[in-house]
Amino acid sequence: MKNKVIDKKFGLTDQGIKDFRKNGFAGPFTLYDPEEMNEIRKNLRYKLLDRSNSAYKLDNAISEINNIANYDRHLDVPFLKEHVQRPEIVDKLTDVLGDNVICWRSEWFPKYPGDVGTAWHQVDTFEFSSGEPLLIWPQKEDFGGTITVWTALTDTTIDKACLKFIPGTHEEMFYNESKGVKYDSKTVNDGFFGYDYKNLQKDPDWLPDESQAVSMEMKAGQFIVFWSTLMHASHPHLGKTNDFRLGFVSRYVPDAVTIYPGAPKELNEFGGSVSLDRYRAVVVAGENTNPNNKV
Numbered sequence: 260m261k262n263k264v265i266d267k268k269f270g271l272t273d274q275g276i277k278d279f280r281k282n283g284f285a286g287p288f289t290l291y292d293p294e295e296m297n298e299i300r301k302n303l304r305y306k307l308l309d310r311s312n313s314a315y316k317l318d319n320a321i322s323e324i325n326n327i328a329n330y331d332r333h334l335d336v337p338f339l340k341e342h343v344q345r346p347e348i349v350d351k352l353t354d355v356l357g358d359n360v361i362c363w364r365s366e367w368f369p370k371y372p373g374d375v376g377t378a379w380h381q382v383d384t385f386e387f388s389s390g391e392p393l394l395i396w397p398q399k400e401d402f403g404g405t406i407t408v409w410t411a412l413t414d415t416t417i418d419k420a421c422l423k424f425i426p427g428t429h430e431e432m433f434y435n436e437s438k439g440v441k442y443d444s445k446t447v448n449d450g451f452f453g454y455d456y457k458n459l460q461k462d463p464d465w466l467p468d469e470s471q472a473v474s475m476e477m478k479a480g481q482f483i484v485f486w487s488t489l490m491h492a493s494h495p496h497l498g499k500t501n502d503f504r505l506g507f508v509s510r511y512v513p514d515a516v517t518i519y520p521g522a523p524k525e526l527n528e529f530g531g532s533v534s535l536d537r538y539r540a541v542v543v544a545g546e547n548t549n550p551n552n553k554v
Contacts, residue, residue: 269350276354283429284475284485290347290410291480299338300412300479300505306336315533327531333365333509334539343509344543348408351484352511352544355406359514359545361554363394363405368506370420372498379425379467380434380456382487387436387459388528395517404429404488405510411477412505420496420504422475422483425467428490433467434459511543517551 271285279285291299310316312335315328333339342348343362352360383404384392396403415421440458457463467490474494475483485491487510496504512518518540525532540547540554547554 267346267350267353269347271351271354279355279484282424282426283489284424284426284483285351286483287411287475287477287481288347288351288483289478289481290345293414293479296412296480303336303338303412306338307332314537314539327526327528327533329367330526330533331365331538333362333541334537339365339507340541342410342507343408343541348482348484348509349543352406352408355484356511356513357545359548360511360543361514361518361547361552362509362511362541362543363516363518364510366508366510368409368508370493370496370504372496372500372502374420374496376420376495377493378456379490379492381428381432381490382436383432384436387434387438387440387456389523389526390439391521391523393519393526394512395520396512397515400515402486403432404486405512406484407487408482408484408509408511410482410507410509411479412507413479413503415475415477415504415506417474417476417494418497419502420493421477422491422493422506423472424475424485425469425471425490426473428467429486429488432488433461433465433490435461514542514545514547514549514552517549518553520551 271279275285307329310328313328314331314334333343343365349360381404384394385405386392394405409422413419434456436459438459440455472492477483519526519535519538523535525534526538538553540552542554
């Protein structure tokens with residue numbers, strides 16, 4: 260299944276690649292102008308209400324936040340399908356991941372006035388909630404986790420829940436996801452969407468060095484690229500109006516990575532479950548040579 264990258268125009272510079280490898284992130288980059296993004300967001304609201312062709316049915320998929328029934332809407336919403344394959348994004352991904360790249364998940368991250376900030380975390384195998392790795396990299400690989408592309412559908416500032424990173428932390432995991440952590444709907448607005456991520460720390464007394472943190476303010480229509488293993492969090496939303504913050508996340512790996520190993524029948528996260536019968540990854544560059552991946 261081929262989707263070749265032709266005439267790469269939007270790749271990282273040589274210095275940009277070096278900085279990405281050192282810091283674990285690159286950007287922000289402008290993809291849509293703010294006025295265009297505002298119109299796109301308005302239209303998307305109605306598209307998302309139509310779930311007739313979505314990959315996941317609503318039954319048993321209700322969560323009080325971050326409803327997993329709305330995962331992977333790039334599989335049925337035309338704009339999102341185009342977005343996750345935009346050359347402005349994909350050209351940068353191939354600079355890091357190689358010629359064969361697949362999008363394996365997309366998610367939504369809203370923050371409303373009064374919401375606390377998302378707690379510091381790193382994600383490698385994504386098994387913290389399900390008990391089984393959702394991604395398996397080939398043995399002896401230097402990398403792990405996934406490349407996250409976080410696109411701002413609204414302006415994000417320090418007062419309006421923008422992301423923050425601790426540069427250079429992507430090469431060492433301070434958490435052990437295999438320990439697992441239980442979802443608690445009562446804490447859904449506290450820190451990490453109903454999970455106490457601190458319970459996954461390898462050293463219970465360890466604290467992230469927040470003095471090294473950098474804030475990632477973005478205009479609507481901009482995106483940032485980062486390793487999921489980079490220490491990242493968000494500021495609280497200090498607004499007092501209905502001015503919510505919305506981010507759309509698409510996640511990418513090289514085709515050598517096995518997605519949902521063991522072919523599980525359902526995904527369990529954030530207090531809900533969805534059937535994976537209709538799940539597929541999307542080839543955004545090159546081809547998928549891994550027979551274990553459903554594309």
